[in-house]
Amino acid sequence: MAQRGRKPSAWKNVAPSRDELFALKRTALLREAARAFSARGYHDTSLDDVAKTLGVTKPALYYYVTNKQEILFECHMLAQDLGNVAYDYAVEHGKTGREKIVLVCRRYIELITSEIGSCAVLSEFAALEPKNRAVIAKRRDDFQKKFSELIIEGVKDGSIREADPRMTVFFFMGAINWMTQWFRPDGDMSGEGIASVFSDLLEHALKPQ
Amino acid sequence: MAQRGRKPSAWKNVAPSRDELFALKRTALLREAARAFSARGYHDTSLDDVAKTLGVTKPALYYYVTNKQEILFECHMLAQDLGNVAYDYAVEHGKTGREKIVLVCRRYIELITSEIGSCAVLSEFAALEPKNRAVIAKRRDDFQKKFSELIIEGVKDGSIREADPRMTVFFFMGAINWMTQWFRPDGDMSGEGIASVFSDLLEHALKPQ
DNA sequence: CAACAATCTTACCCCAAAGTCAAACAAGCT
DNA sequence: AGCTTGTTTGACTTTGGGGTAAGATTGTTG
Numbered sequence: 236m237a238q239r240g241r242k243p244s245a246w247k248n249v250a251p252s253r254d255e256l257f258a259l260k261r262t263a264l265l266r267e268a269a270r271a272f273s274a275r276g277y278h279d280t281s282l283d284d285v286a287k288t289l290g291v292t293k294p295a296l297y298y299y300v301t302n303k304q305e306i307l308f309e310c311h312m313l314a315q316d317l318g319n320v321a322y323d324y325a326v327e328h329g330k331t332g333r334e335k336i337v338l339v340c341r342r343y344i345e346l347i348t349s350e351i352g353s354c355a356v357l358s359e360f361a362a363l364e365p366k367n368r369a370v371i372a373k374r375r376d377d378f379q380k381k382f383s384e385l386i387i388e389g390v391k392d393g394s395i396r397e398a399d400p401r402m403t404v405f406f407f408m409g410a411i412n413w414m415t416q417w418f419r420p421d422g423d424m425s426g427e428g429i430a431s432v433f434s435d436l437l438e439h440a441l442k443p444q
Numbered sequence: 445m446a447q448r449g450r451k452p453s454a455w456k457n458v459a460p461s462r463d464e465l466f467a468l469k470r471t472a473l474l475r476e477a478a479r480a481f482s483a484r485g486y487h488d489t490s491l492d493d494v495a496k497t498l499g500v501t502k503p504a505l506y507y508y509v510t511n512k513q514e515i516l517f518e519c520h521m522l523a524q525d526l527g528n529v530a531y532d533y534a535v536e537h538g539k540t541g542r543e544k545i546v547l548v549c550r551r552y553i554e555l556i557t558s559e560i561g562s563c564a565v566l567s568e569f570a571a572l573e574p575k576n577r578a579v580i581a582k583r584r585d586d587f588q589k590k591f592s593e594l595i596i597e598g599v600k601d602g603s604i605r606e607a608d609p610r611m612t613v614f615f616f617m618g619a620i621n622w623m624t625q626w627f628r629p630d631g632d633m634s635g636e637g638i639a640s641v642f643s644d645l646l647e648h649a650l651k652p653q
Numbered sequence: 654c655a656a657c658a659a660t661c662t663t664a665c666c667c668c669a670a671a672g673t674c675a676a677a678c679a680a681g682c683t
Numbered sequence: 684a685g686c687t688t689g690t691t692t693g694a695c696t697t698t699g700g701g702g703t704a705a706g707a708t709t710g711t712t713g
Contacts, residue, residue, distance in 0.1 A: 253659075253710095276570035278487035281700055294703080295661050303701065358567060360625065361485035396648075402633065402641040405626060406619045413618025416569065424611065432611040439605075440649035462689075490670055503673080504691050512671070 261299040264289065269310045273415065277307055277362040307359060308367040314357050315374050317346040322381060332389020333441055339382070341434040344411060348418060348426025358415055379404050389441065396443040407437050470508040473498065478519045482624065486516055486571040516568060517576040523566050524583050526555040531590060541598020542650055548591070550643040553620060557627060557635025566624055588613050598650065605652040616646050 251259060267289055271280040282303055286293045300306055321343035329335030363371060382404045389395030410433060418429070460468060476498055480489040491512055495502045509515055530552035538544030572580060591613045598604030619642060627638070 257659095276487075278485075279570065282702090283700070292662055293701085294663085297702075298660065358570075361488070361567075398645070399641050402638065403645065405623075406642055406645050409619040409622025409625075410615045411618070412625075413622050414614075416618075416621075417614060429611065432608050433615055436607070436612065436615050436649045439651070440645045442648070444653070466689090491672090492670070501692055502671085503693085506672070507690065 257299070264296060264299055265306060265309055265313070268306045269313075272307065272310065272359055277359045304364050304367065307362060308371070311357070311360075311363065311367075311371045312374075314347070314350075315371070315378065317350060318343060318378050321346055322378070326385075331392050331394035332385050332387075333394035333438065336382070336385050336389060336395070336441065337434045337438045339385070340407060340411065340437050341430045344414070344430035344433060345426050347411075347414070348420070348429065357412055379408065382408070386441075393443065395441045398441065403441070407433075407440075466508070473505060473508055474515060474518055474522070477515045478522075481516065481519065481568055486568045513573050513576065516571060517580070520566070520569075520572065520576075520580045521583075523556070523559075524580070524587065526559060527552060527587050530555055531587070535594075540601050540603035541594050541596070542603035542647065545591070545594050545598060545604070545650065546643045546647045548594070549616060549620065549646050550639045553623070553639040553642060554635050556620075556623070557629070557638065566621055588617060591617070595650075602652065604650045607650065612650070616642075616649075 264285070268280070268285050271285055271288070274280075282293050282296055286296050289296075321339050324342050325335045325338035329338045360368065360371065379401075383400040386395060386398065386400040386403055390397060390400075414429070418426075473494070477489070477494050480494055480497070483489075491502050491505055495505050498505075530548050533551050534544045534547035538547045569577065569580065588610075592609040595604060595607065595609040595612055599606060599609075623638070627635075629635075
């Protein structure tokens with residue numbers, strides 16, 4: 236009934252194509268695996284478990300993924316993407332260096348808390364195999380470099396007091412990354428609430444005087 | 445020669461008794477395991493490797509330890525002890541709430557950086573078996589509770605601006621705990637250096653105005 | 654319907670690494 | 684020397700879980 240009077244091609248919106256179905260299932264797999272990894276850790280999560288949760292058997296997973304390691308790698312990539320989204324947002328909306336930094340902080344927290352499943356995985360860095368680890372490490376360093384530059388910008392424009400950029404980045408990125416160890420979506424503090432408190436603390440830490 | 449003219453009992457200082465030897469070896473085992481766990485992660489570290497590094501074989505380790513899990517548990521306990529040491533030091537030496545909090549931060553960082561091997565393990569929380577995990581979690585919560593109370597004290601005595609105590613603790617404990625992910629003893633920043641930067645940031649974040 | 658491709662299952666292989674055990678070795682004591 | 688207790692080893696068992704092969708099932712298309 237809702238379909239009536241639509242264009243003939245309306246079915247496309249309702250019945251996903253094969254490729255779309257494939258992508259959908261693959262994403263579901265990554266999400267579920269990420270959730271499990273964060274809850275029990277990479278090594279204590281068997282693909283049998285993940286499969287059971289998804290209502291299939293293990294070999295079915297291997298149709299969408301070449302091995303367990305690939306899952307972990309993709310989760311890391313997805314989580315890091317959020318960081319870049321937050322960064323772009325902040326650079327666009329902030330004026331001074333401090334405003335931008337504080338905005339990144341706030342936005343990033345909002346993003347990872349709403350997508351916690353795929354992000355808590357950030358703590359499983361050691362479980363990445365060397366080649367993948369190198370890729371993720373490189374991206375992370377690039378990311379933190381951009382942050383450092385925002386701080387330098389803030390010191391120049393007078394919105395941030397003199398401070399070691401690299402250490403400052405480590406400081407608040409640590410505070411944020413550690414969230415994956417304690418944040419629970421059903422806890423008594425919302426993602427936005429935490430974002431407010433944390434970005435406020437950061438702002439005072441950086442402000443001159 | 446250095447021994448000459450000493451008391452007859454001087455040998456005691458040089459030749460450890462059996463019990464002392466046992467304790468010495470056991471500690472060496474824990475230290476080395478901790479180092480390996482931090483470098484490669486708990487699950488990617490085999491006891492065969494640890495044994496080889498110590499110049500013995502795996503079964504020898506089992507003479508000092510009942511199983512692998514016990515090693516991880518003891519490492520966590522040791523790392524947490526440092527937190528309490530830092531706390532006691534700060535309460536003794538600080539006057540206002542803020543001074544105490546900042547001192548805990550500084551002292552704790554100095555301690556874990558000098559003992560990084562046994563501390564980087566803090567990130568392997570998920571690898572603890574349920575029973576042990578409960579013990580460690582309890583201790584950690586107690587620890588953070590004491591911190592919260594220092595903050596409340598600081599707000600009362602006017603040395604700390606209005607702030608959510610629990611979130612504030614999460615914030616800077618996160619920043620510190622995350623150090624285990626990036627700090628390297630041979631890096632270009634000493635433990636004291638980091639302690640200074642971090643405690644300075646924390647101080648500004650808490651200070652009124 | 655037949656044929657072909659996409660998807661998923663049952664049954665299996667395989668191996669790294671935790672953990673065990675009896676025997677060998679070492680050190681002190683009488 | 685020989686006895687005893689503490690320490691270490693070589694050789695072994697066991698198991699969880701990653702990964703695979705071959706066939707069943709479902710869906711699609713001519």
